[in-house]
Amino acid sequence: MFTPLRTLLITLLAALLAACASAPPTASPSVDGWENIPIPGKRATRYSWAEKDGRPAFAAEADASASFWMKRLPGGPQPVHEVEFSWWVQDMLPNANVGVAERSDAVARVVFGFEGDIDALPLKTRMMFELAHALTGHTPPYASLVYVWDAELPVGTVVIHPRSDRIRKIVVDSGPGERRHWRDHKRDLAADFRLAFGEEPGKLASFAVMTDTDNTRSRAKTWYGEIKLK
Template sequence: MHRQLLNLCALALLAGCATTAPPPHAADGWQPMALPGKTPTRYSWTEKDGRPALEAASERSASIWRKRVEPALADVGEVSFSWWAQGLIPNASVADIDREDAVARVIFGFGGDIDKLSLRTRMKFELAQALTGEVPPYATLMYVWDSKLPVGTVVVNPRSDRIRKIVVDSGPGELHRWRDHRRDLAADFRLAFGEAPGPLVSMAVMTDSDNSRASARTWYGVVELKKPSAGSGAAAAAAPGP
């Protein structure tokens, strides 16, 4: 039950309910989000291989670095993001409830009609709202780096089917270098959830190693959203760094 409540709190934080004020050095609206009962991952501005980056250092810890999308983005197109991972967590798996850690995650929260969800899910959302003051996103899509699952695997979160993950890096072969990803966010949402996405309300990065009681160190580059129409340029650029 404790893990389920923690998961609900994490969802609500993605919706933008955190009461923690942003630190003076926070860039472009990004701020740290602690999870109840968890040692926070340390996030700090730096450079990595000549790129501005947000460094995430996890020591048996879990927390989020999040940005609200205000106003919410009604239409989403391509997204580009990058990460550089020092090493993997050997026993971790984003598909296992007891080992659900990842060295790298880029996370998107979407709005939607919560009344369409099952009674059980709505009750979970009401509990999260009571705990945090905000309703979680209607749906949360994560891009993750997993230790073993094949690239392209879609994972339904074992604690909440309103969180789904797509593996975009796997195994140790791409460690110690920048990995640049460009994805069709709307198409990936349809793949994961079987419906069109609602408005984009938040985005975040997360490195966690608490369930595995291990360590992880990752650097994140710019997260950039593109308008869906061809040649229309960037809708929003959100760099979790200076």
């Protein structure tokens, strides 16, 4: 009989072999520090510089796809308190819900990656981090706090990622009522981290945006404004 650890190793190895056969191993070349970070086995969302309603922005075009448009902090990890970001959403995704694994797409996400003691995490989580590094060349952050526009969940909802408790989401826009114009948000990043994770945040290491439609097999287009750290 397999021990639980051996079963986990076999499961992770099978995932590694399957994903390596279908996914690009590394991110795309950086543009002004931004990189399109792939998700193993997924088609990449297309990100490009643009202008929307008079604002400089970058556009995300998803077609049954998912990937991150990510930038590491130029001066290295740092403590942070407030953040400002904005997004402009064309349309909602039918049947999407970030709280349901099989439907966890979102037209707009802004993701903040924090440092921490990865060696203190459970063995399964550390092995998943190592697997992600093997597939993409990037080790996931110790913790990721995600602000999201969800099609169904109420504003203020906190969602623990169904496959990793190191990713937690806060809904800051909901439903179609505010689409097709700029939505500006100002958040206390440290307070939201404590709300979502129940612990003090480490230093901020990176931020990213993400528009994904791989689960609902749909299309979406979103524009993101500048992310400003206070």
